[in-house]
Amino acid sequence: MSFPHTSTSCRCQRRGRSACAGCGAADWRPFLRPLTERSGGQTQKIVTSLFDWLRDVGYLQLNPATGLPTVGRREPEKQGRFLSPNDTALLRAAIAARPGAESGRGARQANARDLFAVDLFAVDLLERTGMRTTEVMQCRMGHVCIEPVPHALRREFPDAPPFQWLLRVERDSHWKGGRGRWVPCDEIALSLQAYRIAFGLPPVPLPDEDLPLLLSVRRSRWGERKGIRSRTAIWKLVTGLCSEAFAFAYARAHGRLVDADRFERASAHWLRHTCAKGLAQAVRDGLDASAALENTDHSDLRTFRQ
Numbered sequence: 001m002s003f004p005h006t007s008t009s010c011r012c013q014r015r016g017r018s019a020c021a022g023c024g025a026a027d028w029r030p031f032l033r034p035l036t037e038r039s040g041g042q043t044q045k046i047v048t049s050l051f052d053w054l055r056d057v058g059y060l061q062l063n064p065a066t067g068l069p070t071v072g073r074r075e076p077e078k079q080g081r082f083l084s085p086n087d088t089a090l091l092r093a094a095i096a097a098r099p100g101a102e103s104g105r106g107a108r109q110a111n112a113r114d115l116f117a118v119d120l121f122a123v124d125l126l127e128r129t130g131m132r133t134t135e136v137m138q139c140r141m142g143h144v145c146i147e148p149v150p151h152a153l154r155r156e157f158p159d160a161p162p163f164q165w166l167l168r169v170e171r172d173s174h175w176k177g178g179r180g181r182w183v184p185c186d187e188i189a190l191s192l193q194a195y196r197i198a199f200g201l202p203p204v205p206l207p208d209e210d211l212p213l214l215l216s217v218r219r220s221r222w223g224e225r226k227g228i229r230s231r232t233a234i235w236k237l238v239t240g241l242c243s244e245a246f247a248f249a250y251a252r253a254h255g256r257l258v259d260a261d262r263f264e265r266a267s268a269h270w271l272r273h274t275c276a277k278g279l280a281q282a283v284r285d286g287l288d289a290s291a292a293l294e295n296t297d298h299s300d301l302r303t304f305r306q
Helices: 037-056 085-096 107-129 133-138 151-156 186-198 231-252 260-265 268-284 289-296
Strands: 144-148 163-169 181-184 215-219 225-227
Touching: 085 107, 085 231, 107 186, 107 215, 107 231, 107 268, 133 231, 163 186, 181 289, 231 260, 231 268, 268 289
Parallel strands: none
Antiparallel strands: 144 163, 163 181, 215 225
16 A cells, blocks of 8 residues: 655654654555454444434435444443442441440430441441432431322332332532432331431421431530531541441451451442442342432433443
């Protein structure tokens, strides 16, 4: 293969580099070997889009490239950043094993009881609802409500309870996701009630209750309850629990292998992935995929199934 222009006109050579393919290198052989996987995938995308154009303007009735095996596109790797049910059970066991968490008097014991209630509820909340930390920060106690289960749903599932617990997640365009939705929270109903009782609150939140959903053990200077209002604070809470759980398992020698590296790298977002893993299994068992996507605020089912 030769080019009408000489290599002396090559811009690359004038800049002190060797002649490139597009500038007239005499030894350029683009089809000497098969395309790489990445190049093959890009070529397939281009050809498929050209066939789409021919179909759209009326030259073809169907795209002949539709349904062909994809080239150069690997299946997405399975999500490995999650805590297994055994891992989260270890978190709860470590919290329950703290000395003085359930009894005793005085300010120190009261603070220990509050911390016990917050940590236990935080694990349940993040694992069972799959909420993002930014969403947890914005939730108030009044966002929890108890609604009757629709009659159509009760006809389809006769064993369903007459009422369901729901948590309203507010829409916020400043953070990832940003879509408002209702998240089922029946699985944390008992945990929520125990958590509120530990803080001296009625078991069921009032509709207009403005207290933050995730409370801090500290009070304001006027003695009022305040919430955990930063992503960093929630991240520190979860990572601290993971470190505590690993130390607890190591000290007690539970007879099961604990991956120290996983607990060291785990964060609050890992519990969101834990929830998504459980919902993905429920989808495989027959749960409506659109409901699972809505609960976790995912838009792509392929990403969700990872």
